[in-house]
Amino acid sequence: MRFVPLNSAREGSILGKSLIDENGNLLLKEGSVLTDRRIENLLEKGYSSVYIDDDYSDDEIEDIIKPEIRNKIAQKIKETFEFFSKDRQVSHKNSRIMYESMEELNNFAKNLVDELFSKSDIMISMVDIKNMDTYTYAHSVNVAVISLVIGIAAGLGRRELEDLTIGAMLHDVGKIFIPKSILNKPGALTDEEFRQIQEHTIEGYEYLKNCPIKSTSKIIALQHHLNVDGSGYPNYENTGLLHKFSRIVAIADVYDALTSDRSYRRAYSPSEAVEYIMSMASTKFDMDYVKLFVKKIVTYPVGSIVRLSDGKTGVVKSLNEGFPMRPVVELVEDRKLTQERIDLMEIKNIVIQQMVYDF
Structure with a gap:
């Protein structure tokens, strides 16, 4: 199995990994033959890459979590974010629903920790396939999983890992308050549009203040775009106060974003993304966590x-x-x-x- 841009997939290629739409429904089953028409349909639906099986790549690439679990978490994050968006307009009148959503996400976080905690040799080799409509939710799952793997490598205890994972799932919650026309804009952002994008860190943190999760989980939403050299956003004078969870999630966030197709650029390969992160160690990212990250990411997956x-x-x-x-x-x-x-x-x-x- 190998990961290829759709415009490099040839007619007759065999789909190596099932595609799931934004509602969790099967769009195209693993083993399906890609025709020119199917490739065109996938491009129209916002997909830019797929996994294929061919004569060069008959080895199976296993995701570190089961695809059905990944899809369930993404769906729950989607439901939670959609509720948050509505709830904000009615001043938390539906707090019971919020508590239930947080409890479900906490349970998912605990289950992920339980599944991965003892796997000290675990490596991340799967680049997830996203379309424009599901990007934020699939991205949130990936950032949580990558952050968890880095956290395990860093020797964090179970409780800390659970708090890191739930915070990583919710790190981009502020984006639900940003117009989609700006989030998915194919061209360059204006200064005002970029200012609105930057606001998602503050907006997300302010909303999470009312949520029943640890303060160390909430702070990730505010700090994940702050850099160790003092740059980034929002303005933050003392980078020494950057929480370790935020430093970990910053790496996971950028890696998954770079390896995803966006409206304004193609996806980086895993190796290109890793090289970028390594080049920014000690300026943008925490050097110690970058060293752990590099040992856990498969830059050239089997079958490449x-x-x-x-x-x-x-x-x-x-x-x-x-x-x-x-x-x-x-x-x-x-x-x-x-x-x-x-x-x-x-x-x-x-x-x-x-x-x-x-x-």
Whole structure:
């Protein structure tokens, strides 16, 4: 299975991962054959990338949480955000519904912690597929999962991990108060539009003040766009007060955003996103958490086609734990696998230059 932009998917390709619409309904089942018409329909529905199975990528990429659990959490976040949007207009008259929603999300957070806490060797290799309509909700789930994995690597206890996870799920809640025309604008934002975007951190934090979750979870909504060098937003004079949860979520937030197709740019590959985050360590991001993050993210997932620095092409066949940029690669010649494998941990003078989607 490999992740490809839809415009690189060929007619006859086999869908490697089922597509679910914004209501949790099956849109296209795993194993379906992609025709030109189906590809066109997916593009019209706002999808830009898919997972496919082909002769180069028969290895299965497993998500670290079950797809049905991921979809349930995304749906609950969607329902919660929609309620928040309505509830704000009636001054919390429906507080019982809010408490019930928070309880359900807390239960999801606890279940995620229970499932992942003991998996010290867990790696994140799945890039999630989102369309424009479901972006905020799917993004919230991904940020929660990535933040949880970083938190586990950092040695946080179960209680802290639960608080981190629920805060990460709700980090973008302020976006429900921003017009969709601005959030999904394909072109450059005006100064006023960008100011409104920035307001989502304050708007979200102010709303969460009324929610029954820990203050350390709430602060993430306010601080996740603040940088360790004092830049970012909202204005915050003492970056030493940036909570560790906010520092973790900032990394997860940017990684998932970069690896997602947006109305104004194509998705970065995992390796491009990781390189960006590494380049911003100690200025935008906390260096210690970046080091943990890099060890947990699979930059070249199994099944990826890659171009090597010696000009050869290969398929990633297995990973070297702790060294995600130096996997084991099987070479390809004349569009066929050669069964010749090279371990980039052993051959130091060859590196991966880029991922290849069509060759």
